[in-house]
Amino acid sequence: MHALIRHLLRAGSPQGAVTARGWVRTRRDARGFSFLELNDGSCFASLQVVVDEGTPGSECLPDLTTGASAEVEGELVASPAKGQSWELRATRIALIGHAGPDYPLQKKGHSLEFLREIAHLRPRSNLFGAVFRTRSRLAHAVHRFFQERDFVHVHTPIITTSDCEGAGEMFRVTTLKGDLDANPAADFFGKPAYLTVSGQLEAETFACGLSRVYTFGPTFRAEDSNTSRHAAEFWMIEPEMAFCDLAGDMALAEEFIKALALAMREECADELGFFERFVDKEVRRRLDFVIERPFQRVPYAEALQILLGSGREFAYPVEHGRNLQSEHERYLTEEHFKAPVTVFDYPRAIKPFYMRVNDDQETVAAMDVLVPGIGEVIGGSQREERLDQLEQNLARQGLRPADYWWYVDLRRFGSVPHAGFGLGFERVLMFLTGVGNIRDVIPFARTPGSAEF
RNA sequence: UCCAGAGUAGCUCAAUGGUAGAGCACGCGGCUGUUAACCGUGCGGUUGUAGGUUCAAGUCCUACCUCUGGAGCCA
Numbered sequence: 136m137h138a139l140i141r142h143l144l145r146a147g148s149p150q151g152a153v154t155a156r157g158w159v160r161t162r163r164d165a166r167g168f169s170f171l172e173l174n175d176g177s178c179f180a181s182l183q184v185v186v187d188e189g190t191p192g193s194e195c196l197p198d199l200t201t202g203a204s205a206e207v208e209g210e211l212v213a214s215p216a217k218g219q220s221w222e223l224r225a226t227r228i229a230l231i232g233h234a235g236p237d238y239p240l241q242k243k244g245h246s247l248e249f250l251r252e253i254a255h256l257r258p259r260s261n262l263f264g265a266v267f268r269t270r271s272r273l274a275h276a277v278h279r280f281f282q283e284r285d286f287v288h289v290h291t292p293i294i295t296t297s298d299c300e301g302a303g304e305m306f307r308v309t310t311l312k313g314d315l316d317a318n319p320a321a322d323f324f325g326k327p328a329y330l331t332v333s334g335q336l337e338a339e340t341f342a343c344g345l346s347r348v349y350t351f352g353p354t355f356r357a358e359d360s361n362t363s364r365h366a367a368e369f370w371m372i373e374p375e376m377a378f379c380d381l382a383g384d385m386a387l388a389e390e391f392i393k394a395l396a397l398a399m400r401e402e403c404a405d406e407l408g409f410f411e412r413f414v415d416k417e418v419r420r421r422l423d424f425v426i427e428r429p430f431q432r433v434p435y436a437e438a439l440q441i442l443l444g445s446g447r448e449f450a451y452p453v454e455h456g457r458n459l460q461s462e463h464e465r466y467l468t469e470e471h472f473k474a475p476v477t478v479f480d481y482p483r484a485i486k487p488f489y490m491r492v493n494d495d496q497e498t499v500a501a502m503d504v505l506v507p508g509i510g511e512v513i514g515g516s517q518r519e520e521r522l523d524q525l526e527q528n529l530a531r532q533g534l535r536p537a538d539y540w541w542y543v544d545l546r547r548f549g550s551v552p553h554a555g556f557g558l559g560f561e562r563v564l565m566f567l568t569g570v571g572n573i574r575d576v577i578p579f580a581r582t583p584g585s586a587e588f
Numbered sequence: 589u590c591c592a593g594a595g596u597a598g599c600u601c602a603a604u605g606g607u608a609g610a611g612c613a614c615g616c617g618g619c620u621g622u623u624a625a626c627c628g629u630g631c632g633g634u635u636g637u638a639g640g641u642u643c644a645a646g647u648c649c650u651a652c653c654u655c656u657g658g659a660g661c662c663a
Contacts, residue, residue, distance in 0.1 A: 303662065363657080
C-alpha cells in the first residue's frame with residue numbers, strides 16, 4: 136500500500152521515492168513551479184507538493200483543480216517555508232480523477248446546511264474528516280472500555296416483534312401489500328414486526344447468562360420529531376449487568392462518560408483542537424470538567440428541593456411527579472453543583488414497567504446522568520427482578536404479560552438483580568466534539584422526510 | 589406535530605413598492621517559495637412554487653414546498 140499522508144507528515148527524516156495519493160485541496164502556481172495541497176483524509180493536515188515545470192506528468196497540472204484526485208511520486212524533504220515542516224518534491228505526477236468547475240466544495244468554508252445537501256462529498260471537508268475520524272476512534276474506545284471489563288458484545292436483533300416497548304413509535308417491517316392489518320398472520324414473520332427501538336430486553340436475557348454484556352448497534356424511532364438532537368436511525372450503546380444494583384449501575388455510567396471524554400482528549404487531540412477553534416470554544420473546558428470533577432449524586436426528590444429553593448424562574452414549573460426539563464437539568468449540573476450530576480430514584484409513574492420499584496412503592500431505581508451543555512446523556516435503571524412485582528407493573532401500565540412471556544420467564548428461572556443503561560452514541564459525539572446538530576455527526580442522517588443518500 | 593425565522597448568481601450575502609448588486613468560486617491576463625495567495629478583467633439570475641393586490645412586486649397579501657432555530661417526545 137502507498138503511504139498515507141499522516142505517516143509522511145510524521146517522518147523523522149527526509150525520505151526518497153515515496154508515493155502519495157489523495158484529493159487536491161488547492162493549487163497555487165508560481166514562476167516555474169506549482170504548489171499542490173494534497174489531502175487523503177488520514178489526518179487533519181494536507182501535504183504540500185512542489186511540482187517543478189518539466190516534471191514528468193506536469194502537463195496534467197491544469198487539470199489538478201480543487202477536488203481532483205492525483206498520485207505523486209517524489210522525495211519528502213524539509214520545507215523551507217513556514218506552515219509545514221515537510222513537503223513532497225515531485226519527481227512524477229499523474230491525474231487520477233478529474234473534477235470540473237462544477238465541483239461543489241470550495242476552498243472557503245461552507246455552511247453546515249449546504250454540506251448536508253452534498254453529504255456524499257462532505258467527507259472531503261476539514262470538519263467532516265475530523266468528525267468521522269473522531270467517531271471511529273470513539274466507537275473503538277466504547278468497545279475497549281467494555282472489553283477491558285469483561286463485558287460480552289451481543290448483537291441484539293434489528294427486527295423485533297415486541298410491540299409497545301414504550302420507547303417511541305416504531306417502523307413497521309412487512310412484505311405485505313395493501314391493508315397491513317387485514318391479515319397480520321400472513322406476514323413474513325407470522326405477526327407484525329418492527330425495527331427495534333432498543334436492544335435492552337434482549338440484552339437482559341444475555342446478561343442473565345453471561346453476567347456482563349453490552350450492545351452497540353443501530354436503533355430506530357419513527358417519531359415525527361424535527362430537532363437538532365433527533366434522528367430516525369441512530370446508534371445506541373446498552374450495557375446490562377447481572378448481580379448489579381442501581382449504585383453499581385451509576386458507578387459504571389459515570390466511569391464510562393469519563394473514559395470517553397478522556398479518549399477524546401488524548402486520542403483525538405488534533406481534531407479536538409480544530410473543534411475548539413472552529414466549532415465550539417467551550418468544548419475542551421466541558422471535557423476537562425467531566426474528567427476532573429467528581430460526579431454528584433442526588434435523589435430526584437432532593438433535586439426538586441434544590442430547584443424550588445433556587446429562586447430561579449423556569450419556563451416550565453418544577454413539580455413533583457413531572458420529568459425534569461432540559462433547563463432544570465442544566466441548572467443542576469452547570470450552576471448548582473458545577474459538576475456532572477447523577478439524579479436517581481424517580482417517581483414510578485413517569486417511568487417504564489421494567490424499572491425496579493423501591494421499598495417506598497412510590498419511586499423506582501432509575502437514574503439519569505447529566506452533563507453541562509447537553510443535559511441528559513445516559514438513562515438507566517435497576518431492572519425489576521421480582522416476578523410478582525413485574526407482573527403488577529405490566530398490569531398497571533395496561534400491558535399483557537403474555538406479550539412479554541420470555542422476558543417474564545427470566546424472573547421465573549434463577550432471577551437475579553440486574554441493571555443497565557442506554558446511551559445515544561451521536562448525542563455523546565455532539566457533547567465531545569461540540570457539533571450542535573445530530574445530522575452532522577452521523578454519515579447519512581435519516582430524519583422525517585429525508586433519506587436521500 | 590406546534591411556535592418562530594429564512595429561501596435572491598455555484599457558495600456566502602446585499603438591494604425605501606420604481607433599471608437585481610458585492611465578495612468568493614470559475615475563465616482569461618499579470619505577479620509571486622506560495623499558505624483561504626495577491627492584482628486586473630470577464631462570465632454568471634424564471635429572486636423556492638402557484639396565485640393575488642398594484643401603473644409597477646425580490647419587497648405587500650394567500651396557499652403550498654424546503655431548510656433552520658426553539659418546544660413536545662426522547663437517546
